[in-house]
Amino acid sequence: MKKAVIVFIVAALVLATVGLWIFSSSGNFKPADIASFGIMILVVVFAVFFGVKRLTSAKRGEPPEDELSKKVMRKTSSLSYFISLYLWLAIMYFSDKFNYETHTIIGIGILGMAVVFAVCWLVINFTGIKNE
Amino acid sequence: MNNRIKEYRAKFNLTQEDLAKKVNVRRETIVFLEKNKYNPSLKLAYDIARVFDSKIEEIFLFE
Numbered sequence: 432m433k434k435a436v437i438v439f440i441v442a443a444l445v446l447a448t449v450g451l452w453i454f455s456s457s458g459n460f461k462p463a464d465i466a467s468f469g470i471m472i473l474v475v476v477f478a479v480f481f482g483v484k485r486l487t488s489a490k491r492g493e494p495p496e497d498e499l500s501k502k503v504m505r506k507t508s509s510l511s512y513f514i515s516l517y518l519w520l521a522i523m524y525f526s527d528k529f530n531y532e533t534h535t536i537i538g539i540g541i542l543g544m545a546v547v548f549a550v551c552w553l554v555i556n557f558t559g560i561k562n563e
Numbered sequence: 564m565n566n567r568i569k570e571y572r573a574k575f576n577l578t579q580e581d582l583a584k585k586v587n588v589r590r591e592t593i594v595f596l597e598k599n600k601y602n603p604s605l606k607l608a609y610d611i612a613r614v615f616d617s618k619i620e621e622i623f624l625f626e
Contacts, residue, residue, distance in 0.1 A: 488589055491580065497588040498604050499595055559600025 434495065438482035442475045463535075470542050477549040502560050503552070510555070511548040518543050565624045569597045571615045586610040 449471050460468075485495060519540055526536050572582055579597075583590045586607060595601035596611075603611070603623075612619045 493583060493589045494587060497592055498607060499592040499601055559595055561602055
């Protein structure tokens with residue numbers, strides 16, 4: 432229950448930051464801005480989905496975590512860490528070709544890691560864990 | 564590894580939620596087990612077998 436509340440708070444903070452960014456900007460968004468805005472919304476949607484899932488489980492009286500959810504989280508973490516290494520390698524390679532500022536590149540990397548984690552979680556949840 | 568959880572659940576007239584509560588896991592875990600998408604730990608396999616008053620090898624079929 433506590434974790435679900437934390438997830439909702441983080442999602443709300445991200446949404447508030449995006450809102451602040453939109454209101455403080457002049458309104459001339461570049462395609463890269465729109466793309467990062469879309470990715471942030473996707474991450475928030477994933478976080479809300481995750482939180483709702485946890486709350487529903489808590490309401491049903493189920494344990495917040497069991498052996499399957501722990502295994503899924505462990506496998507997702509290791510796989511997304513491995514993929515993130517390649518993501519940062521790609522970002523380092525392409526950062527020479529595009530003239531983005533350092534903080535933008537770091538932002539892209541962090542957002543990319545969040546997306547990689549979400550995609551890995553979805554894939555592992557869909558395919559399952561066989562321990563074979 | 565295959566299993567006969569669905570068959571035994573029907574025999575004992577239990578829903579996935581009932582079985583999940585009895586073995587202290589989430590319903591999702593039972594769904595994954597029935598679809599053969601997850602191999603349970605020895606403890607969970609033992610708990611499930613105990614709910615159905617059977618031996619582990621009667622429910623979980625090793626190939």
